[in-house]
Amino acid sequence: MNKLPKIGIRPAIDGRLGGVRESLENQTMGMAKRVAELYSANLRHADGSKVECVISDTCIGGVAEAARCAEKFEREGVGVSLTVTPCWCYGSETIDMNPYLPKAIWGFNGTERPGAVYLAAALAGHNQKGLPAFSIYGNDVQDSSDTSIPADVVAKLLQFAKAGLAVATMKGKSYLSIGSVSMGIAGSIVNEQFFQDYLGMRNEYVDMSEIIRRVNLGIFDQDEYKKALAWTKANCKEGADNNEPAQQKSRKEKDEIWEYVVKMTLIIRDMMIGNPKLAQMGFGEEALGHNAIASGFQGQRQWTDFMPNGDFAEAILNSSFDWNGIRKAFIVATENDSLNGAAMLFGQLLTNTAQVFADVRTYWSPEAVKRVTGKDLTGLAANGFIHLINSGSASLDGSGQQTKDGKPAMKPFWEITEDEAKKCLDSTTWYPAANGYFRGGGYSSNFLTKGGMPVTMSRINLIKGLGPVLQIAEGYTAELPDDVHQALNKRTDPTWPTTWFVPNLTGKGAFRDVYSVMYNWGANHGAFSYGHIGSELITLASMLRIPVCMHNVDESKIFRPSAWGAFGMDAEGSDYRACSAYGSLYK
Secondary structure, three states, rough: OOOEEEEEEEEEEEOOOOOOHHHHHHHHHHHHHHHHHHHHHHEEEEOOEOOOOOOOOOOOOHHHHHHHHHHHHHHHOOEEEEEEEEOOOOOHOOOOOOOOEEEEEEEOEEEEHHHHHHHHHHHHHHHHHHOOOOEEEOOOOOOOOOOOOOOOHHHHHHHHHHHHHHHHHHOOOEEEEOOOOOOOOHHHHOHHHHHHHHHEEEEEOOOHHHHHHHHHHHHOOOHHHHHHHHHHHHOOEEEOOOOEEEEEEEEHHHHHHHHHHHHHHHHHHHHOOOOOOHOOOOOHHHHOOOEEEEEEEEEOOOOOOOOOOOOOHHHHHHHOOOOOOEEOOOOOEOOOHHHHHHHHHHHHHOOOOOOOOEEEEEOOOOOHHHHHHOOOOHHHHHEEEHHHHHHOHHHHHHOOOOEOOOOEEOOOOOHOOOOHHHHHHOOOOOOOOOOOOOOOOEEEEEEEEOOOOEEEEEEEEOOOOEEEEEEEEEEEEEEHHHHHHHHHHHHHOOOOOOOEEEEEOOHHHHHHOOOHHHHOOOOOOEEEEOOOOOHHHHHHHHHHOOEEEEEOOOOOHHOOOOOHHHHHOOOHHHHHHHHHHHOOOOO
8 A cells, every 4th residue: 555665865965155065066966876876776675666766856965955855755755864975064954854764874985075074973963863873984995086886885775775675664564463362372462562663563453254254255356266276276286194094084175175275365365455356346345455564364273173274375375476476475474473474574575585484393403313313414404403394384485496596595576487486386295284283174385495595584572671672593494315304304294394494603602503593592483584684684673673682693794873882882782772772663
């Protein structure tokens, strides 16, 4: 329902007319235009749209032009603010005073004019007024005639913009809770204060019985359903029934379950984003949807004790393809774990890729593997690994069947080929659900993630007296010898998708060893995203004022607002103090 946010660029300039300002107009506006070109060439929204930039109509030499720029930004839907300058300007007169826009300043590192002096003065003003801003300043001095953007500046400009766009994109959207609390899982106790105060989102609630109502009354696109069912039969291969013979459902029942879970998929999607076809059918209210950028489905147990589980719906919606072709993945958290859903949302907005929801299930030490299989671990998995597995919303993209530079990957949907989508489907088997867990039946996806993918696992936890905290673990997916994989995988539930995860170790704290990562993880769930995006997550968390309690990101990559440096010399301690002092972004 909301327009995609734009990046606003503010060229600030020395306001002294009569020779000074005039000599700087072209250089200052040129900086703004070059950054806009950089952003337009390198950034896209999660739906594939190119990011648009809005530049102030004039350079900003004082408060009047700052006000005119602010009015234009509001009119144009700007969600992120970047000020650029090669020179001295009037500090607090030219800064962006909007308290909700993530903001940064790039002060040109040159000797002819003191861009760095303005940068320092403007940041001091931001910090004194309680408006945190990011500082961008190149490592090497440039000549005033140099129109290039140095690589280190490019990196910071992009990191800031990606995180800022994520903040702006979430604002005003909804988290749709389908059902309530699943099996006492804390993350599915949806906390409105977190979503509203920290993410700027609203919370919507629909009882799971709404799915039954829409199925029974046929409130879904009947033509699309036929297309979806035919596609499912052609592309989603059914596996053997591992239930005891007496508990197995008949072929007729299994076929009916296939029909039901396809309808569930259509309905959950429609509840999230609406469907104009429903209005044509006479269901105008249902056609509107809930403007949900993310959702969660409770499932267990009130639903799954008598109805088909949500595994198929969750997995397909979280994937980058379905019967309508290759498209943007949805965010649907299994067991309505809204905090893991928030982590999935962060990952998608930063990478534009599908996200994988998983149980952080088991730590396997080399000794335990040796005892169970008789084999020694080697290579990436030599120090042990964590078994990530969950029956529900693991995106099929997580199988690693897509490739980038010849290696397994998860890609933005517009880069995925038809052949890659088919490989993801072909590598997935849909097993009749384990009736001990799911008395109503259903189909659970099973695949094995290819090894060697760089991934980042993250998770939001709520701590009483503190608020939300973010956990981050960068690492790689691992590939085990087939006999070792089979022996370990069958000890859990062989009908679910498996990822063997090896976090990058630092030798200290929570990343002293693989066991310590598992030991310090704050909940039973985690979400992983393709790529090592820990630094981007840290930048995003600082914008939202969420402290990071656990990460293995190299210190040189950490990028937070300049004010964080005033809260102490220990980076993580200062993060906590700064987040506490500023409070949630939308408080």
